[in-house]
Amino acid sequence: MNRIDLEFGDLQAFVAVAECLSFRAAAAQLFISQPALSRRIDKIEGVLKVRLLERNSRRVAVTEAGRQFLEHAQASIAEMQVALGTISAAAAQRNAVVTVACVPSVSNYVLPRALQSFSEQFPAVRLRVLDESGAQVLQSVVRSEADFGVNFIGVQDAELDFKPVYTERYVLAVQRSHPLARRESVTWRDLCGTRLISVSLRSSNRILLDNALAELEERPAVFCEVNHVTAALALADAGLGLTAVPALAYSKLRYPSLVTVPLVEPEVRRTLGLITRKGAALSGPAQALYAMLENVARAEFVFPEPHR
Missing domain, CATH: 3.40.190.290 (D-Maltodextrin-Binding Protein; domain 2)
Known part of the structure; x- marks a missing residue:
């Protein structure tokens, strides 16, 4: 199985852009710069070897491959949030009196x-x-x-x-x-x-x-x-x-x-x-x-x- 060199933050970056359809709004939501956000999107597309977003100076659009990947990215983020919440709750209980x-x-x-x-x-x-x-x-x-x-x-x-x-x-x-x-x-x-x-x-x-x-x-x-x-x-x-x-x-x-x-x-x-x-x-x-x-x-x- 090939190693997938993607981080959780990369998925969050793509989902934010795909949902906002704006690099500026997505960068503000994630509290990162637009150049840093662009590098994350480029990284994902480079790993997948497919264009996920069509963008120019006036608009951002999600490609068909991007829509498919968006569903999986959103599901992965949701599962990770559930896992983190469960572990945090368990840790809180272990420390609770x-x-x-x-x-x-x-x-x-x-x-x-x-x-x-x-x-x-x-x-x-x-x-x-x-x-x-x-x-x-x-x-x-x-x-x-x-x-x-x-x-x-x-x-x-x-x-x-x-x-x-x-x-x-x-x-x-x-x-x-x-x-x-x-x-x-x-x-x-x-x-x-x-x-x-x-x-x-x-x-x-x-x-x-x-x-x-x-x-x-x-x-x-x-x-x-x-x-x-x-x-x-x-x-x-x-x-x-x-x-x-x-x-x-x-x-x-x-x-x-x-x-x-x-x-x-x-x-x-x-x-x-x-x-x-x-x-x-x-x-x-x-x-x-x-x-x-x-x-x-x-x-x-x-x-x-x-x-x-």
């Missing part, structure tokens, strides 16, 4: 399903998950440490957009052998005198619960404080007491000795939302993960019934 900040109940039980689908669609994109408290999730998004967050606080933050996607209630996690485990529901007053395990006063969950229970004349006292809901569940599972947690935080497989019972009077709920910085544009992969989480929340979350 999507960071999502979320509260632990989401990172433990919600995020894995979405990340599985995301990784299948974007296998080259690296992931960072910042599983933090509600307040830390907010700060991670505000400081641009995370592309977006999943949280139950932030709706009133002027720097953030909060898109609600799922509402869950708080339930009592209690040992199966405990008398309260057989109840259809438990009031907060029923917890007075029990060994209640709670997250600390610094926790956004604790603040939410304290605000919701502020009107009660008699409130349950805390027997043991921990920093995270997962620790409260682990202690309850070990038989050290009982705890009030968001429904999504409970896992039958992880805490086999526990069941959950709805808490009422009052019934306390929290709304999870996707949070982003106001005016911030998400990258393609980050936007895809954002949409997946929204779809999982809206379509697949089934409010957990009490586990018996």
Whole structure:
């Protein structure tokens, strides 16, 4: 097979002249001089040994051979642009990192399903998950440490957009052998005198619960404080007491000795939302993960019934 001594720029030069029917306009479009453009056309015609353009001082016309070659040149340029775009996109994905900040109940039980689908669609994109408290999730998004967050606080933050996607209630996690485990529901007053395990006063969950229970004349006292809901569940599972947690935080497989019972009077709920910085544009992969989480929340979350 004979070697064809043509460059990509030569094809672009011919296509520009054939489409513009003007060496001046084509040179301006390609940001090269007219003499340089003429040399490229002469080179192509010399390699092909055929006249592609008829030109004089007044006009430029494409010959029959030129029209045939134009179709192939345009197709070659289009294929090359597709190839370059595909390779560039793949390289961008290899270098891409999507960071999502979320509260632990989401990172433990919600995020894995979405990340599985995301990784299948974007296998080259690296992931960072910042599983933090509600307040830390907010700060991670505000400081641009995370592309977006999943949280139950932030709706009133002027720097953030909060898109609600799922509402869950708080339930009592209690040992199966405990008398309260057989109840259809438990009031907060029923917890007075029990060994209640709670997250600390610094926790956004604790603040939410304290605000919701502020009107009660008699409130349950805390027997043991921990920093995270997962620790409260682990202690309850070990038989050290009982705890009030968001429904999504409970896992039958992880805490086999526990069941959950709805808490009422009052019934306390929290709304999870996707949070982003106001005016911030998400990258393609980050936007895809954002949409997946929204779809999982809206379509697949089934409010957990009490586990018996």
